[in-house]
Amino acid sequence: xxxxTQSPTHLIKTRGQQVTLRCSSQSGHNTVSWYQQALGQxxxxxxxxxxxxxxxxxxxxxxxxxxxxxxxxxxxxxxALELDDSALYLCASSPAQGENSPLHFGNGTRLTVT
Amino acid sequence: GDSVTQMEGPVxxxxxxxxxxxxxxxxxxxxxxxxxxxxxxxxxxxLLKATKADDKGSNKGFEATYRKETTxxxxxxxxxxxxxxxxYFCALTDSNYQLIWGAGTKLIIxx
Numbered sequence: 001x002x003x004x005t006q007s008p009t010h011l012i013k014t015r016g017q018q019v020t021l022r023c024s025s026q027s028g029h030n031t032v033s034w035y036q037q038a039l040g041q042x043x044x045x046x047x048x049x050x051x052x053x054x055x056x057x058x059x060x061x062x063x064x065x066x067x068x069x070x071x072x073x074x075x076x077x078x079x080a081l082e083l084d085d086s087a088l089y090l091c092a093s094s095p096a097q098g099e100n101s102p103l104h105f106g107n108g109t110r111l112t113v114t
Numbered sequence: 115g116d117s118v119t120q121m122e123g124p125v126x127x128x129x130x131x132x133x134x135x136x137x138x139x140x141x142x143x144x145x146x147x148x149x150x151x152x153x154x155x156x157x158x159x160x161l162l163k164a165t166k167a168d169d170k171g172s173n174k175g176f177e178a179t180y181r182k183e184t185t186x187x188x189x190x191x192x193x194x195x196x197x198x199x200x201x202y203f204c205a206l207t208d209s210n211y212q213l214i215w216g217a218g219t220k221l222i223i224x225x
Contacts, residue, residue: 004157033212042118042203042215043158056212090157103213105157 004093004106012112013081021076021109023091032074033103034066035090043090049074078111086113116141116208120216123201127194128224135189135219137178137204145206147171147180147187148213152201161189161202199223 005024013019025032031050035043045058049068063079072093078085088110092103121136139147149161149171162171167182176191187204204216 040217042205042217043213044215045212048212056210058212092158102160103158105159107155107157 004091004104006089006091006106006109008109009107010110010112012114015081015083015113017081018077018079019081019111021078021089021091021111023074023076023093023106025072025074025091025093026104029093029095029104030072031094031096032068032072033092033094034074034076035092036060036085037088037090037108039087046076081113083113086111116145116206116214118204118206118214118216120202120204120219123218123220124222125219126222126224129196130193131223133189133191133194133198133221135202135204135221137187137189137216139185139187139204139206141185141206141208141214143209144182145208147178148205148207149176149178149187149189150203150205152203152218154200158203194221194223196223196225 004026007022033048034046037043046060048056052068065077068074088108090108092105094103117140119138146165148163150158151161152158162173164171164180170179178187178189201218201220203218205213208214
């Protein structure tokens with residue numbers, strides 16, 4: 001069973017640029033969630049995708065967008081990067097929606113914006 | 115809105131010491147409660163959970179009891195090991211079934 005994999009592991013971008021982060025969900029999982037974890041903080045929910053549709057969003061501006069593909073892999077896109085976007089971005093997949101469906105996390109992508 | 119408050123770290127203990135990491139929450143309704151662990155360089159892993167009042171979650175020697183009257187979900191372990199060194203996160207699910215996280219507590223176990 002392959003776990004959740006994220007790429008790249010580290011990334012450095014300049015303010016104003018755009019970035020795409022990728023996530024391959026665990027086999028058999030149709031739900032993907034993205035989180036932003038600033039240094040020394042807990043994760044903040046960005047959004048969730050279920051069967052290619054966004055079905056939940058946290059308090060993030062529209063320049064944070066995403067996609068889920070037919071194979072349930074996912075992308076997180078961030079436009080017009082700001083210094084405060086520097087964080088660890090975590091992807092989590094689960095076999096279904098709902099609070100009792102366990103989340104499986106990837107190791108994250110460390111984004112640094114300079 | 116819903117929130118989770120954890121004790122600040124780092125918490126530094128000697129091997130075989132007793133561990134308590136405090137977690138309290140504010141929520142409307144009756145959330146499920148979780149503890150996640152993040153080992154150095156790794157992603158988050160579910161450690162244990164409890165879905166209703168008075169439930170006790172347990173795993174790998176760790177325990178936490180869902181206390182509705184005190185809105186708490188404190189993590190305990192009777193005898194910690196160096197390998198338990200990690201960051202521990204308390205979390206709850208809100209009314210939309212999304213996770214609300216505490217800020218995390220770093221645990222350092224010295225041999």
